[in-house]
Amino acid sequence: xxxxxxxxxxxxxxxxxxxxxxxxGIAGIAxxxxxxxxxxxIEGPAxxxxxxxxxxxxxxxxxxxxxxxxxEGLDESKALYEWNYKKQLLRIxxxxxxxxxxxxxxxxxxxxxxxxxRPLLEAIRAEDPxxxxxxxxxxxxxxxxxxxxxxxxDYQVSIPELGTLEARQIPLVxxxxxxxxxxxxxxxxxCLFLHLDxxxxxxxxxxxxxxxxxxxxxxxxxxxxxxxSIRQLELKKAPSVSETIDWARTLILLGIDQVTEQDAIETxxxxxxxxxxxxxxxxxxxxxxNAHFEAPVGS
Amino acid sequence: MTDTEEVKLQDSPLFNxxxxxxxxxxxxxxxxxxxxxxxxxQAVRHIPIEDRDAFKYALAATLVKNNAHWRTFETLFEVYxxxxxxxxxxxxxxxxxxxxxxxxxxxxxxxxxxxxxGGGQGLSPEELAELLYQALMKxxxxxxxxxxxxxxxxYAGMEPGRPVGGTYYLYRTLRxxxxxxxxxxxxxxxxxxxxxxxxxxxxRLERDEYEHRIDELRKEIEAEIRRRLVADRGAEAMxxxxxxxxxxxxxxxxxxxxxxxxxxxxxxxxxRKLAVRLARKxxxxxxxxxxxxxTVRHSLSYGGVPAEPKFRHPKPSxxxxxxxxxxxxxxxxxARFTLHLVYAISGxxxxxxxxxxxxxxxxxxxxxxxxxxxxxxxxxxxxxADVVWVDGHSDYGxxxxxxxxNFGNEVGPKSTVLxxxxxxxxxxxxxxxxxKEIQHRARKLFWLNPEPxxxxxxxDSIVGEYAAHCDGCFEVRNLRQLEGFVDNLV
Numbered sequence: 001x002x003x004x005x006x007x008x009x010x011x012x013x014x015x016x017x018x019x020x021x022x023x024x025g026i027a028g029i030a031x032x033x034x035x036x037x038x039x040x041x042i043e044g045p046a047x048x049x050x051x052x053x054x055x056x057x058x059x060x061x062x063x064x065x066x067x068x069x070x071x072e073g074l075d076e077s078k079a080l081y082e083w084n085y086k087k088q089l090l091r092i093x094x095x096x097x098x099x100x101x102x103x104x105x106x107x108x109x110x111x112x113x114x115x116x117x118r119p120l121l122e123a124i125r126a127e128d129p130x131x132x133x134x135x136x137x138x139x140x141x142x143x144x145x146x147x148x149x150x151x152x153x154d155y156q157v158s159i160p161e162l163g164t165l166e167a168r169q170i171p172l173v174x175x176x177x178x179x180x181x182x183x184x185x186x187x188x189x190x191c192l193f194l195h196l197d198x199x200x201x202x203x204x205x206x207x208x209x210x211x212x213x214x215x216x217x218x219x220x221x222x223x224x225x226x227x228x229s230i231r232q233l234e235l236k237k238a239p240s241v242s243e244t245i246d247w248a249r250t251l252i253l254l255g256i257d258q259v260t261e262q263d264a265i266e267t268x269x270x271x272x273x274x275x276x277x278x279x280x281x282x283x284x285x286x287x288x289x290n291a292h293f294e295a296p297v298g299s
Numbered sequence: 300m301t302d303t304e305e306v307k308l309q310d311s312p313l314f315n316x317x318x319x320x321x322x323x324x325x326x327x328x329x330x331x332x333x334x335x336x337x338x339x340x341q342a343v344r345h346i347p348i349e350d351r352d353a354f355k356y357a358l359a360a361t362l363v364k365n366n367a368h369w370r371t372f373e374t375l376f377e378v379y380x381x382x383x384x385x386x387x388x389x390x391x392x393x394x395x396x397x398x399x400x401x402x403x404x405x406x407x408x409x410x411x412x413x414x415x416x417g418g419g420q421g422l423s424p425e426e427l428a429e430l431l432y433q434a435l436m437k438x439x440x441x442x443x444x445x446x447x448x449x450x451x452x453x454y455a456g457m458e459p460g461r462p463v464g465g466t467y468y469l470y471r472t473l474r475x476x477x478x479x480x481x482x483x484x485x486x487x488x489x490x491x492x493x494x495x496x497x498x499x500x501x502x503r504l505e506r507d508e509y510e511h512r513i514d515e516l517r518k519e520i521e522a523e524i525r526r527r528l529v530a531d532r533g534a535e536a537m538x539x540x541x542x543x544x545x546x547x548x549x550x551x552x553x554x555x556x557x558x559x560x561x562x563x564x565x566x567x568x569x570x571r572k573l574a575v576r577l578a579r580k581x582x583x584x585x586x587x588x589x590x591x592x593x594t595v596r597h598s599l600s601y602g603g604v605p606a607e608p609k610f611r612h613p614k615p616s617x618x619x620x621x622x623x624x625x626x627x628x629x630x631x632x633x634a635r636f637t638l639h640l641v642y643a644i645s646g647x648x649x650x651x652x653x654x655x656x657x658x659x660x661x662x663x664x665x666x667x668x669x670x671x672x673x674x675x676x677x678x679x680x681x682x683x684a685d686v687v688w689v690d691g692h693s694d695y696g697x698x699x700x701x702x703x704x705n706f707g708n709e710v711g712p713k714s715t716v717l718x719x720x721x722x723x724x725x726x727x728x729x730x731x732x733x734x735k736e737i738q739h740r741a742r743k744l745f746w747l748n749p750e751p752x753x754x755x756x757x758x759d760s761i762v763g764e765y766a767a768h769c770d771g772c773f774e775v776r777n778l779r780q781l782e783g784f785v786d787n788l789v
Contacts, residue, residue, distance in 0.1 A: 008346070008353050025356035028346065032357055035345045036338065043366065179568065180575040188364040189334055195366040201511075222504075229507045234563070234674060261500045276675075285500055 004034045004061060004172070019210050020049070020056035021203055029194045030057060030172075039152050039173035041137075041188065044196035046178055047240020051135055053196070054174035058131035063172075066126070067133045068119040070140045076147050080157055082116045110161035120148070121157050124167035131172045137187075138177040145184050148175075152190045199241065201228045207241060212248045222259050223248050230271065230281055239271045247271045261286060313348065314340065316534075320379045321362070323538045327375065328545050329368050335361055351380070367565070368545060377525055379534050424475075427453070431476065435485060435512050443512075447519035450476055455524060459531050468524045478513050485509045547779040551633040551749050559632065562778065563674070566636065569782060570643035576786070577647050587611035617649040618715045618742065618788075623702060625720030626681060627657045627693045633749040633775070634719050635677050640785055641717075642673050649713070654706070655680055656698035659688030662706070693723060695765075696730035703733045707740075715743045715788070718769075721750045722762035729761050734768035746772040747784065 005011050012027040022030070030053075033040045042050045058065040068079060088109040095105050117125060123132040134148065151157060155167035175191060177183060199207060205224035208215060215223075223244065231238045239247075247270045256263050265282050272278045317340060324331050338361040346357040355376055363372045427449060434442040451457070454475040455468040489505045529537045547565070549558045593609035601607070622641055624634040638653060645651045645667075652664045661684045666676045688697060710716065716737055738744040746769045748755065748762055756763045766772035775781050 008350070024352040025359075028353040028356045029360045032342055032345060032360060036341055038338070040360075041364075180572055182572075185330070185332075189332055191364075192338075192360040193364045194360060195369065225504045225508065226500075228511075229504060232507070236567070259500070264500060285503055 005031050007031070014060040015056055018056050018059045020052065020060075021199075021206050021210065022053075023199070023203060026053065026194065026196070029192055033172060033192055036192070037155075037170050039175060039191045040194055041175045041177065041183070041191035042194045042196055043177045043179050045198070045238070045240065047242045048196045048198060049241060050176040050196055051133065054131060054133040054176070057172060057174070058133075061129060061131065061172075063129035063131045064126070065131050065133060066119050066123045066171075067135060069135045070137050072139055072141065074140050074144055078118055079120050079144075079147055080118050080151075081121045081159060082118065083110070083161075084114045084116050088114050112162070115159075115162070120151050121165065123171050123173075124151065124155055124157065124169075125165065126171070127168060129169070129171075131174070134173070134175040136178060137175045138180050138183060142181075142184055145187050149186055149190065152187070198231060198238065201225060204228070204241065204244060208245060208248050211245045212252060214252055215248055216257060219251065219257055219259070220248065223251070226259065226264060227271070229285075233277075233280055233284055235272070235277045235280065236274045237272070237277065243271050313343065316379060317343065319535065320358075320375065323375055323379070323535070324362060324372065327371050327538075328548065329363065329365075329371065331362055335364075348380070354380070367547065371545060375538055377522060378529055378537050424453075428476070428481075431516075432481060432484065435481065435509065435516065436488070438508075438512055440515065443516050444519050447516060447523050451520055451523045451527065457524070457527055457531075465521070465524050465528055468528075469521055472520055472524070473517070478517070482506075482509055482513060547782075548777050550776050551636060552629065552776070554632065562636065565778060566639055566643075569778065570640060573640070573782065573785060574644050574646065577644060617647065619650040619711075619713045620645075620648045620652070621710065621714050621716045621741075622651070622653045623660075623698075623716065623718045624653070624655050625657070625693055625695070625698075626655045626684070626686065627691070629723070630719070630721050630749055631681065633747075635681065636778070637717075637719050637747065637775075637781060638680065639673055639677050640781060642667050642676070644785065652709070653680075654702060655684050655686055656695075656701075657686045657688075657691055658694035658697055659686050660698045660701040661685045692725045693720070694727045695720065695722060695724045695761075696728040699730050699733040703736065707736070710737055710740045712740070712742055714741050716741045716745070718744070718746045718765070719749075720746075721748055721760060722746075722755075722765055723758070723760050726759050729764050731764045731768060734765050738768045738770065743770045744768070745770060745784075745788075747775045748772065749776055750774070751776060 005014075008024075008028050008031045011031045012022050012024075015022045015027065015030075029040055032038070042053060044050055055065060057063075091109050091114075092105060119132070123130050137145070137148070152173065155170050156164050158164045198204070201224045204227065205220050208220040208223055209217070212220070227239055227244050227247075247267060250267050250270050251259065251263070254263075254267070264285065268278050268281055272281060321331055321336050321339070339358055342357045342361050343354065346353050348354050355373075358376065359369070359372055363369060427446065430442070431446050431450075433439075434446055450472055451468070454472045456471060457468055486502075486506060486509065490502070525537070549562060551562075554562060587610050590609045590611045594605050594607070597607050597609060598605040620641060622638060624638060626634045634655065641651060642653075651667070652662070653667065654660055654662050663680045663684050666679050666683070667673070688694070734744065746762065746766055750760070750762075752774045754760065762772065773780070773784055775784055
């Protein structure tokens with residue numbers, strides 16, 4: 001059992017210091033992950049700070065972040081380890097002149113010296129504190145997922161020629177998923193599960209306040225409220241937290257300190273990325289009572 | 300393992316509770332494995348039960364691995380753990396879970412031990428309403444919680460052992476509180492305060508804010524009622540009455556309004572998931588024919604030996620889809636979801652044509668063309684399509700006749716035809732020969748029936764007569780089955 005954190009509260013405060021506003025759930029799970037030595041699987045809509053959480057935890061602990069970006073076609077030579085075959089070839093060639101035994105060479109070329117570590121192996125072999133981030137794990141095929149299982153449950157990697165390499169220390173592991181496919185039961189079972197949804201209004205306001213330095217309290221409040229109302233509509237893609245921040249920055253750049261309908265309509269394209277969504281939002285917000293302006297033509 | 304056992308001895312009530320809780324989760328359909336159960340037991344050692352939110356999240360993190368199951372989890376958690384934690388104690392005296400009823404209230408009001416409940420006791424209904432109004436105005440959640448307790452105590456009229464569900468008490472409480480009127484009053488107030496210069500945007504935001512607060516209040520009231528019911532009946536019995544199907548298992552034909560809203564929300568991520576999966580399948584299917592050029596080019600690095608044969612990427616032909624959907628009342632929801640799903644993944648097909656009918660038939664393909672928002676198009680189908688011929692009762696026979704006459708020629712060897720409906724024909728002629736003709740001409744003909752299989756061919760259902768000519772006839776009652784079918788279709 002590792003004891004990086006003393007209590008849930010310490011996690012929350014620590015994250016706040018590196019500008020990540022964690023709610024009870026997030027801080028509690030980070031704390032549990034440390035206590036139970038379990039990886040955390042973070043799932044949720046795009047742009048809610050899944051990857052950022054791993055980064056912030058690393059920053060808070062002063063640990064090195066090792067990142068494995070997943071993609072279709074990822075295999076063990078890119079995720080776990082690879083033999084440095086060029087070096088092995090060179091080695092064989094230099095041996096050829098001398099008269100060495102084949103067994104000896106074989107022993108020799110499959111040793112640590114010729115092993116290239118890839119992110120997963122590197123994370124468990126590291127001497128310094130590390131945080132391992134396996135990003136967008138839903139992008140790999142189901143079969144490739146199996147590569148991760150050994151490392152996630154036992155923190156070890158088995159290499160046929162070398163034997164089993166065990167972890168020097170147990171790193172904190174975060175996996176993120178955009179939920180484009182169901183992950184396998186085996187993977188889910190090994191992880192703590194955290195669903196990161198859009199923050200509630202109060203938290204979003206605070207996030208805007210920390211991430212957009214020049215913003216007034218009043219404007220941040222208004223921004224958070226408008227975004228909450230927009231998210232209640234049935235949209236193709238609801239605005240993410242990062243889009244909220246972008247929008248707040250846009251408003252600051254335009255020198256707006258009180259959002260009117262006109263401002264909201266003109267800058268809606270920062271917040272929403274589909275024409276139909278923008279139209280819907282404009283319709284929704286201008287159909288109320290005494291609205292006497294025209295929606296801009298542009299669809 | 301020894302760790303958990305050790306703790307079990309230390310603190311057995313909690314572990315018994317946890318065990319019951321996990322059993323109940325499994326009964327509700329959540330797949331909780333043994334390992335996860337052990338994890339949960341270990342997790343609760345690190346998180347004190349007094350920190351309720353953290354405790355809840357800790358359990359959720361170990362037991363619930365799918366966000367769609369969160370609501371089920373949350374409700375059950377409330378039921379099982381609602382009586383733990385001091386601030387959630389029902390009454391200071393503790394004996395009578397139903398507190399005082401309105402009648403005997405005045406008489407026995409003693410000194411109140413609990414600060415949070417504050418001056419809630421002994422108020423007249425007007426005063427209670429006024430306090431509630433103030434609390435909503437300020438968004439004071441502590442006061443709101445106390446008032447919710449009061450309101451339930453006063454208005455729900457709960458009696459021990461009475462065999463009615465929580466919704467009955469909820470209705471009684473809410474009727475007395477008149478939250479609609481409260482909302483209007485709040486809106487009037489804010490309008491007065493802001494004066495003339497309040498824009499419609501501000502108004503809208505204010506309304507959303509108050510609606511949000513009232514929603515919170517309603518949840519508090521619900522939770523309070525649930526707490527009292529649990530105290531009366533025990534957690535297991537309560538959990539049983541609350542058992543609800545998971546969103547993917549909700550029956551299309553019997554979904555309540557709430558469940559419908561949930562389904563609609565579930566369909567966006569589902570279509571996205573399907574689209575990604577199908578696109579991937581397409582790319583990763585079998586290999587195509589040998590790519591000679593590419594093989595020779597690669598052979599150069601092996602000294603001219605074609606050691607690594609290269610293959611072309613296969614381009615499987617995309618099927619053309621023709622959907623014929625019954626949109627009469629009983630099966631409308633089903634047709635809506637299927638149309639939505641098919642159009643959302645229309646990229647996987649070379650062409651999609653849609654026809655809807657009740658007793659007349661109309662083509663609605665144009666509604667979907669160049670439309671960004673599928674939900675909107677589906678809505679238009681339901682309101683604008685011209686589908687009534689005589690009396691607006693399903694007549695499959697006539698609808699098929701019209702289809703065959705006008706569009707029969709469009710069905711070709713590339714088209715896959717989907718018929719959606721329960722085949723309840725109101726005893727009209729079946730015209731099953733048209734199905735036979737279509738099957739003859741089309742690549743595949745499938746029938747999707749939203750009714751449970753046990754009801755097929757009972758009463759006026761003649762699905763068997765049609766199914767005889769179909770390549771497949773499937774029961775599609777919920778999202779899970781629909782997803783499975785579409786997945787196999789491509």
